[in-house]
Amino acid sequence: MANSTVVAKLLIVDDHPLFRQGVRWALSYEPAIQIVGETANGEEALRWLAQVDPSLEPNVVLVDLNLPGMSGLELTRQIRRQYASIAVVMLSMHENDEAAFNALRAGAAAYRSKDIKPAALADIIRRVARGEYVINDVLLEEPRIAGRILSQFRSLPEVQTLSGELGMPIFTPLSEREIEVLERIAAGSSNKEIADALGISTQTVKNHISSILRKLSLNDRTQAVIFALRRGWIETPQEIQPGSAEE
Known part of the structure; x- marks a missing residue:
């Protein structure tokens, strides 16, 4: 099907340079994923999105829940409000019900802990790029x-x-x-x-x-x-x- 060939154009938003570099490395050989940019906080991410070349506009943003300044939840709300076609995958140091609930309310399409395996993260990114809503596996079983x-x-x-x-x-x-x-x-x-x-x-x-x-x-x-x-x-x-x- 056509949807299966959608390329995930990914923006990484995390305040730890080493983590951003690790994500780049882990996803560099994954098919149908193109990393188009990275920023260290929410404010920078919104500025980046406002001026990015249309050919590099992401369809998925990987967001750290605990960003300095603007929180990951607030950034997610802003992205979903201003860029309806962009899906948000939220990552946190700890996966728990309350954080997952808040991520869903903010508009995230997926929520996982940062100890997720690279292959699983790549799969989630590709799925949300195709329009899937994969936060359910954690939530509806509770x-x-x-x-x-x-x-x-x-x-x-x-x-x-x-x-x-x-x-x-x-x-x-x-x-x-x-x-x-x-x-x-x-x-x-x-x-x-x-x-x-x-x-x-x-x-x-x-x-x-x-x-x-x-x-x-x-x-x-x-x-x-x-x-x-x-x-x-x-x-x-x-x-x-x-x-x-x-x-």
């Missing part, structure tokens, strides 16, 4: 943090799709069983837990998830949950009732 995130989106004043279109929470292309599966994903349930709750096999759960993503033209579970939540198709985790065990 029911407590998932509930906070989804309640936050539930409280939005307008029902809105991920692309910014206003939607009507009336029609859904999903089946009742797919809605049940999606609600349990929102509650942080694993595939096995969903299978046990609904009396179906884990393979059937996987098939339902694949069908959901295909119908909604989305890339991952988090996108599907947020999309459905904003359109009123599913309830927040605390409102989910036990489902039937029928196939």
Whole structure:
């Protein structure tokens, strides 16, 4: 597919020169990644973005959470506000629920700790460059943090799709069983837990998830949950009732 050939043009924002050099070295041989610049803080990053040649404009910015001066969270908010086409991958010394939640609220597409392996970081960078939203692997497996995130989106004043279109929470292309599966994903349930709750096999759960993503033209579970939540198709985790065990 065309999206698989998208080149990630990366700007690195970190106040440690040695770390920036290490990222450059680690990613230098990775396919479909081009490092177009680096800055030491948020203010410098915004100035760089404002004057960069269009041919070098990044589609991904790697941001340190704990930047001096303007924080990584504030920089992420500014980037998402001013450059909607740029995705942010946020890195931190420590990976924890609270920081991940704040990163998501700020608009980050991914959040990981700095001890991530280079190959895994490269994969995340390529994925967010293609428009994927990969913060989910950490968040939706934790029911407590998932509930906070989804309640936050539930409280939005307008029902809105991920692309910014206003939607009507009336029609859904999903089946009742797919809605049940999606609600349990929102509650942080694993595939096995969903299978046990609904009396179906884990393979059937996987098939339902694949069908959901295909119908909604989305890339991952988090996108599907947020999309459905904003359109009123599913309830927040605390409102989910036990489902039937029928196939």
